[in-house]
Amino acid sequence: MSKLNDIKKIYFIGIGGIGMSALARYFRSKNVEVSGYDKTPTPLTRELEASGIAIHYEERVDALPKDVDAVVYTPAIPAQHAELVYFRENNYTVVKRSDVLQWITEGSFNICVGGTHGKTTVTSMIAHLLRHSGYGCNAFLGGIAANYNTNFWSHERNVVVVEADEYDRSFLKLVPDVAVVTAMDPDHLDIYGTPEEVVNAFIQFSQKVKPGGCLVSKYGLERGNELNAAHHYTYSFENTGADVYAANREVKNGSYVFDVVAREWSIKEVTLHMGGLHNIENSIAAITVAKHIGISDEKIRAAVADFRGVRRRFEYALKNEQHVLIDDYAHHPEELNALISGVRSIFDKEKLVLVFQPHLFSRTKDLADAFAASLDQADEVILLPIYPARELPMEGVTSELLLSKMNNPNKKVLGKEEIKTWVAENKPRLIVMAGAGDIDALVGPVKELLS
Missing domain, CATH: 3.40.1190.10 (Mur-like, catalytic domain)
Structure with a gap:
């Protein structure tokens, strides 16, 4: 594909995303010079950096490589992002991740x-x-x-x-x-x-x-x-x-x-x-x-x-005689239904504590009743505040909205530090942590507390 063959240097805006990082690795494997931006360092961006990809974490036009052949961005990046605006205004080839996948698969x-x-x-x-x-x-x-x-x-x-x-x-x-x-x-x-x-x-x-x-x-x-x-x-x-x-x-x-x-x-x-x-x-x-x-x-x-599974898909972060900690990406009511029934199929006699971080204000608003019904299936539910991702807050749409629709009396909203305190005090035998935001950063500390 000529479009791909012409690329010697490529830049990714949002390089730490799971789909974007796969593309970055693809171009690196083809000996293309790869660099990019993301707003926060993560284990994934550190791996990319270790493979020879330059990444910076501040929205700075002066830090950009100016001689790139293509710029790839994720839809999660706001349209007014300074780097995206710069590349567009200066007539670079700016494409979405999906365009690049189209080139690769043609x-x-x-x-x-x-x-x-x-x-x-x-x-x-x-x-x-x-x-x-x-x-x-x-x-x-x-x-x-x-x-x-x-x-x-x-x-x-x-x-x-x-x-x-x-x-x-x-x-x-x-x-x-x-x-x-x-x-x-x-x-x-x-x-x-x-x-x-x-x-x-x-x-x-x-x-x-x-x-x-x-x-x-x-x-x-x-x-x-x-x-x-x-x-x-x-x-x-x-x-x-x-x-x-x-x-x-x-x-x-x-x-x-x-x-x-x-x-x-x-x-x-x-x-x-x-x-x-x-x-x-x-x-x-x-x-x-x-x-x-x-x-x-x-x-x-x-x-x-x-097959040993996929990280954050029914992943056992901890499994021993005293405690089971399961980490899962579930962020839709049907995914929560599947996750909870799956846990029950193996641990049918244990009390199930579910820690859930809603993902997106729009999804929470659109599917609030279905979320409440799914969450009610756990024995105890702890909600984190909504993870906004690419969205601005919506009036009246909070984790408390889900709480108000749930019938399960064992429910509360806690911040991340409060959850750590709760786990340290209660030491639950079976705890499931679910969501597509940054709840995965909490799994390690909870595992430490249970260990």
């Missing part, structure tokens, strides 16, 4: 995973299946794969596994050979306006599948019959109406063992060491893709058993 065999939740885990599982089996792929993940401690890797095989992000409709720039749709629940209504428009976008995404291509979609999706491709498989946790589903599920030594049953094939005794019943369903989607592209049952079984 000449490859693409497996694109979309969905309002579940996509990061399914993408990581598929990429791991292809890597572990020796099939090979280039992977662009929306999370850190625990097996490899990275969100990107390259391979000489011209196959790309990529997370297809519905935010800002960016997934419509991709052209899949194989597409996966995990969920089409209402989200990003600040972009789409209505739940119907979210579904319409996913239908458009399915229409991008190349002629003769394959679509794997969750069974029972509303308007799922409008998703279409030459080869279309539906998958389910255990609904036998789906084309592929799980059967004979057991829990052995804290892991799941199950059979994967399809119309024309089955794989016996698949072992998944990642917690959460929803992750059995995620693995079925990944296995269906692996079978479609011709990976053998033995290699699939071995790869799934070796």
Whole structure:
């Protein structure tokens, strides 16, 4: 692709984002000179710096490289950001992350995973299946794969596994050979306006599948019959109406063992060491893709058993006889439902304390009733103040709004320091920390207090 070949120096505004950092690693692997800005240092930016990428953390035009061939920004960056304004006003090539993914995937065999939740885990599982089996792929993940401690890797095989992000409709720039749709629940209504428009976008995404291509979609999706491709498989946790589903599920030594049953094939005794019943369903989607592209049952079984999960997706930050601390990215009511039911499937006799940080004022406002119903399923709930990300505050939209809608009497809003004090005093046996903001920075201190 000539656009890519012309790039010798590239700059990222928001380089520490999970999707942006994968692209930064891609260009670094191609010996392109990479630099960037982010507002705060994180373990991820430190890793990028250690790989030779220059990063600064202040919004300063005088710190910018002036001879870059392209500038990439994330939609989370405000339009008035000084660096973004400078590059635009001076006629640099300024593009979104989704544009660069479009350039990268124009000449490859693409497996694109979309969905309002579940996509990061399914993408990581598929990429791991292809890597572990020796099939090979280039992977662009929306999370850190625990097996490899990275969100990107390259391979000489011209196959790309990529997370297809519905935010800002960016997934419509991709052209899949194989597409996966995990969920089409209402989200990003600040972009789409209505739940119907979210579904319409996913239908458009399915229409991008190349002629003769394959679509794997969750069974029972509303308007799922409008998703279409030459080869279309539906998958389910255990609904036998789906084309592929799980059967004979057991829990052995804290892991799941199950059979994967399809119309024309089955794989016996698949072992998944990642917690959460929803992750059995995620693995079925990944296995269906692996079978479609011709990976053998033995290699699939071995790869799934070796999969160690994704950072912040049902991740055990601490697990011993005294305490269990689970860290999860869940930031949508359906994700919280799946997380809580997954925890209950393994720790059914323990009191479940959930610490949740709402993400975005708009999402909290749009889905307040559903959030309250999800949170009510925990035994005790502690809410952090809303993490604003790219938004300004909205009048009347606070964590107290969720509290007021909950029926569970064991609920409170605490700041980060107050949560540490509470944990030190109460030492809960089972604590789940969830959210897509900066709650992950609290996991380490809580683990220390419990240890």
